[in-house]
Amino acid sequence: MTDYESVREGGAGLIDLSASRSRIRVTGSEAVQFLNGLITNDIKLATETTWLPAVFPTVQGRIIGAVRITRRDEGFLIDTESASHDAVLKTISRFTLAGDFKVTDVSNEIALLTVQGKRAAEVVHGLNTIRATHTGEDGYDLLINTDEVAAITEKLIAAGAEPVSPETLETLRIEAGIPRHGQDMDETNVVLEAIPDDAISYTKGCYLGQEIIIRIKHRGHVARKLTGLTLEKSVDVG
Numbered sequence: 001m002t003d004y005e006s007v008r009e010g011g012a013g014l015i016d017l018s019a020s021r022s023r024i025r026v027t028g029s030e031a032v033q034f035l036n037g038l039i040t041n042d043i044k045l046a047t048e049t050t051w052l053p054a055v056f057p058t059v060q061g062r063i064i065g066a067v068r069i070t071r072r073d074e075g076f077l078i079d080t081e082s083a084s085h086d087a088v089l090k091t092i093s094r095f096t097l098a099g100d101f102k103v104t105d106v107s108n109e110i111a112l113l114t115v116q117g118k119r120a121a122e123v124v125h126g127l128n129t130i131r132a133t134h135t136g137e138d139g140y141d142l143l144i145n146t147d148e149v150a151a152i153t154e155k156l157i158a159a160g161a162e163p164v165s166p167e168t169l170e171t172l173r174i175e176a177g178i179p180r181h182g183q184d185m186d187e188t189n190v191v192l193e194a195i196p197d198d199a200i201s202y203t204k205g206c207y208l209g210q211e212i213i214i215r216i217k218h219r220g221h222v223a224r225k226l227t228g229l230t231l232e233k234s235v236d237v238g
Helices: 003-008 033-035 080-094 146-158 166-176 210-219
Strands: 013-016 021-027 052-057 063-072 075-081 102-107 110-116 139-145
Touching: 003 013, 003 166, 013 146, 021 033, 021 080, 021 110, 033 075, 052 080, 063 080, 075 080, 080 102, 110 146, 139 146
Parallel strands: none
Antiparallel strands: 013 110, 021 075, 021 102, 052 063, 063 075, 110 139
């Protein structure tokens, strides 16, 4: 079974997302207040067992970076693509002197592994996970200390996970219609052109870029929208 088949045809694929994504820790008594003024979703909905999808928008409602947020004992952990890491970190860090709000880049301390496919739940049984898909299949993310990666990887492979190459992951991602920053969306896109509604709260109150986003929502449509295209047979585009 190939690594592609392990994900698509009933197995389980193991993917190391540590390098292609990055992690930022936010702590402090005013973390909720500051983050809620910077992201599209309601940070109060974040839990320790789920990812909260959100976007850091500009004042013009354009995408700085799409993120996923989980609550941790010491605050929040923000996961974003490496391509948007610097912009997201800069956006958050400029508020660290405004109150009890601390920001730490922990990309080199915390690794991110994921197991994708029908057997994913079986493979990760007994480990602390967050349910998440990066392929359109059932999947689970594992946030672990970097010094534990080798041991956890060995354990997951022994349980039946097949390592998946970056090239195969890219194919799986495109098939699933999951956009990547810098390839399918960037800072030129308005949030609603590329981001699903589950990453946006329309009731939580003010945040950066809210006025533009709400205005477009009430208008009923955007001028362009990222979408997938499925072809029933091959087409010669030459």
